[in-house]
Amino acid sequence: MKAFSVVGTSGSGKTTTIEAVIAELRRRGYRVGSVKEIHYEAFAIDTQGSNTHRHREAGAELVAARGQYETDLLYPAQLPMRDILRHYRGYDWVALEGVTELPVPKVICTLDKLDENSICVSGKLSMQGIAHALPVYNALEDAAALCDFLEAEVPDYLECYDPDDPDSDINITLRIDGKEIRMVPFVQRILRNAVLGVASELEGWQEGASVEISFKAQ
DSSP: OEEEEEEOSTTSSHHHHHHHHHHHHHHTTOOEEEEEOOOOTTOOSSOTTSHHHHHHHHTOSSEEEEOSSOEEEEOSSOOOHHHHHGGGTTOSEEEEESOOSSOOOEEESSGGGOOTTEEEEOGGGGGSOOOOSSOBOOTTTOHHHHHHHHHHHOOBGGGGSOTTOTTOSOOOOEEETTEEEOOOHHHHHHHHHHHHHHHTTSTTOOTTOOOOOOOOOO
């Protein structure tokens, strides 16, 4: 699964950009999901007096509302985005609108959202004729070029995990000249699997053993 976020202030063209990208990715045969960050504090589906709210008041911790054309799971809190993305397993792409909490690649529509994860410019900012250090794509005029860029530049979501994520099931320590090197879980998995592939074939190997390697780089 690949995930990216389109960020910018209200009216900057985030939704228009995401619409164009989703439509183009679907045209290419991908299974696509999306997440919309809503900053309106009073936003709620589970409102006072509704039947679902009555279920919650009675003590239900997780409430589902199932209609003829949609099913909504109502959690009584703002879920971390990592937990939300677990619902998208099996999707090829997840387009995030306005999400800034994850270190995923970002398409920026206003310069105030520029950070180390920004990979390109789109939205209304792309139409202003201003020179930018990042590639510029007008999603309305050339969604195909923007999607070509995203296909090439957006890594699998595992590569974007925080190395200190407590939910990661991988915990490998690498030190170079005594300095610990932080590695995202995706890289840790590569290193672990390579070492285990060799070590498990050697005499003295046993499940659950602690493995240590030390060598000088030439």
